[in-house]
Amino acid sequence: MSKSKDAGVVDAVELYLNRQNRPYSAVDIFNNLKDFGKTAVVKACESLVENSRITEKVYGKQKVYVADQSKFSDVDENEIKQMDARIVELSEKVSTKLERVKALESEVKGFNNALSTKDAKAQVAKLSEECKKCSEKLQKLSEGQVLISTEDKEKVYKCREKYVKEWRKRKRISNEIVNAILEGYPKSKKELLDTIGIETDEDIGVVVPNV
Template sequence: MSKGRGEAAAGAPGLLLRYLQEQNRPYSAQDVFGNLQREHGLGKAAVVKALDQLAQQGRIKEKAYGKQKIYFADQDQFDAVSDADLQALDAKIADLTSKVQSVQQSCRHMEAELKELTSALTTPEMQRQLQELQEECGGYERRLENIRAATNHVTPEEKEQVYQDRQKYCKEWRKRKRMATELCDAILEGYPKSKKQFFEEVGIETDEDYNAKLPDP
């Protein structure tokens, strides 16, 4: 056992007696060890030995529950409490509990507000973003002015005429393609060579040769 651990074990009875009197509630040896070990460096064996010693001396009380023992301060050393005093303590506990709940609720609200403020943009970031948006908006405004100032606008009538011409030419395209296909098929019925050789000899160029695709109607 180290010197420090030995000194802690020697002073364990007095330390544990004060602890049980101050807390005035029942504890197992494991509870006491867990509560005081980190701060005072007490070993589990030293805690058990000191509690048993205090109980044998009658300075604390112990009760056994199966294999486990519970230790607590001797209640004879405390002044008797009347029913009126107990009621006053209960009222005080209820009042303090209400205050604790109110403070906890305020803390939750403040934590939520802090989280919102932490995730929000800082003033320099907001100024920088505002400047970027103003510049972007200015660009759109200049573009809009250029469009409005242009003199080559297409009128609705001209637009409608373009659509009508497109439909007309696509219709004629389909018609002539169908006629040419039917004519070629008729010739190929008596042609001794392949369709490709026929097109090469005659010099026929197809839409597919130029990746030309007939628009959907």
């Protein structure tokens, strides 16, 4: 590193400590300045101490550096008390503002999760149309109007007849299989069905409808 660069580090560290006027380790200074290398900052601190431009405090293995307090004028006690009171006042204001910000963020989140005006209008239009159709259908039913054509009605009956026949057929086949097993089974039909895990129509109160 050049001498001009070294001098820049020294001046920057001294200026930073004078402005902050609080103790920092060399690592803290390095992290806060971010403009110079760690080694350069450490050397700058040592150089400033040697030239009595800053003060070094040693706590065990930890070294901290602080601005030379002789460069600062004494602060009046009343002024300190006023500053402390001002800090408390400002802290309360900050707390109030943070609570307000939190409330507003929650409100904004609610708005963001809600439907947009455009989507809401589209949904209202869709539901209104469905409501209209349902009202018309209800009106027709109230007047005894037939809402299904003869052809569609016939299709429904034929489908029902087909499925009922299939139901009866499968029920008959199942009974034949169970009865065949029972011929060589030492226990009752109920015990056999329980063992196999078969639930019959009769168990749940279902009756096969007439075709």
